[in-house]
Amino acid sequence: MTWQPQSLPAEHPPVKSGSIGVLLVNLGTPDAPDARSVKRYLAEFLSDRRVVEIPPLVWQPILRGIILNTRPKKSAHAYSQVWTERGSPLAAITAEQASALQARLGEAVRVRHAMRYGRPSIGDELQALMDEGCERILLAPLYPQYSGATTATVVDKAADKLRAMRWQPALRILPPYHDDPLHIDALATDLGAQLDALDFVPEVLLLSFHGMPERTLHLGDPYHCQCRKTARLLEAALSRPGLRVVTTFQSRFGRAKWLEPATDDTLEAEARAGTRRLAVAAPGFSADCLETLEELAIRGREQFVEAGGTHYAALACLNAGEVGMTMLEGLVRRELAGWL
Ligand SMILES: C=CC1=C(C)c2cc3[nH]c(cc4nc(cc5[nH]c(cc1n2)c(C)c5CCC(=O)O)C(CCC(=O)O)=C4C)c(C)c3C=C
Numbered sequence: 001m002t003w004q005p006q007s008l009p010a011e012h013p014p015v016k017s018g019s020i021g022v023l024l025v026n027l028g029t030p031d032a033p034d035a036r037s038v039k040r041y042l043a044e045f046l047s048d049r050r051v052v053e054i055p056p057l058v059w060q061p062i063l064r065g066i067i068l069n070t071r072p073k074k075s076a077h078a079y080s081q082v083w084t085e086r087g088s089p090l091a092a093i094t095a096e097q098a099s100a101l102q103a104r105l106g107e108a109v110r111v112r113h114a115m116r117y118g119r120p121s122i123g124d125e126l127q128a129l130m131d132e133g134c135e136r137i138l139l140a141p142l143y144p145q146y147s148g149a150t151t152a153t154v155v156d157k158a159a160d161k162l163r164a165m166r167w168q169p170a171l172r173i174l175p176p177y178h179d180d181p182l183h184i185d186a187l188a189t190d191l192g193a194q195l196d197a198l199d200f201v202p203e204v205l206l207l208s209f210h211g212m213p214e215r216t217l218h219l220g221d222p223y224h225c226q227c228r229k230t231a232r233l234l235e236a237a238l239s240r241p242g243l244r245v246v247t248t249f250q251s252r253f254g255r256a257k258w259l260e261p262a263t264d265d266t267l268e269a270e271a272r273a274g275t276r277r278l279a280v281a282a283p284g285f286s287a288d289c290l291e292t293l294e295e296l297a298i299r300g301r302e303q304f305v306e307a308g309g310t311h312y313a314a315l316a317c318l319n320a321g322e323v324g325m326t327m328l329e330g331l332v333r334r335e336l337a338g339w340l
């Protein structure tokens, strides 16, 4: 909408105003599955002091001298195994979620998406919403569970952009939705349908969340508790008495102790203890990504089968499916109350 009140002089520039924006944000991903792109991405991601809480004087030499010279090649290989025609799965799915949400919310709201690390950047997308006349913006980090390394760093990045604006929009932030009935019901419905569609009946359902250094729990980060609560509520909502539900944490990084039990160790231990049929789901990820498609679906299967398992399935995230989008629309509409 272009607003040009009568009282403004004719030479006054037109001002777009009156719209509402929604910015969906996820973690970010390399531009291509090659070592150069992965290195650029990891340099930004792992330099975030919310992600690696080691003083930069100590951490940067380790990052620049060792990690960025070894990890990009290995990670690029992992990315190349899951890359799609539309690019990185995380980027493609997040874009799809944004256009599906736009279709559901209609003209009254402008929906865009951004990545915390890499592109499209939070700053550019906030600016684009402002340029489209959005005076009120809902920032929606697509992390069900809050942590300093997820939700908080998205808010920090948005605040960096706002700090440089003369004319700021009003900002709301989607709260973590780890225990929201909309989220639990969506997970139970979607995972329940995926379990029913399998050609085997799993003995165990592993709920694998991304790990964090254990120290963050003792420092007061609610992430671990929120993961546990999601798992507990989801198990109750699934209501499958014959199915044993086990919660684990994946993607250990670095030397510090991470949250336990670890997904890879548990897959191996379950198979060695006699579990033959297992399904794994990742209720901490709103979109499939390297961590679910490579670490769980490819490497997880290898680990489980090598240790004696016979049937393995990695279940999909909510992604841009009907169930997940109905949940997201519900969460977003609730946060837009009074604006819409
Ligand atoms: C879902 C929440 C996430 C938390 C919490 C999290 C913490 C965290 N991650 C690392 C290190 C890496 N993570 C990597 C990939 C990655 N991480 C998340 C989400 C969370 N991370 C996602 C969605 C992805 C996938 C991105 C994609 O492109 O698909 C990687 C990169 C891949 C690799 O080299 O293994 C690293 C490294 C730390 C240190 C951390 C702790 C706070």
Ligand SMILES: [Fe+2]
Binding pocket: 210, 251
């Ligand atoms: Fe991560």
Ligand SMILES: [Fe+2]
Binding pocket: 251, 290, 291, 295
């Ligand atoms: Fe990983």
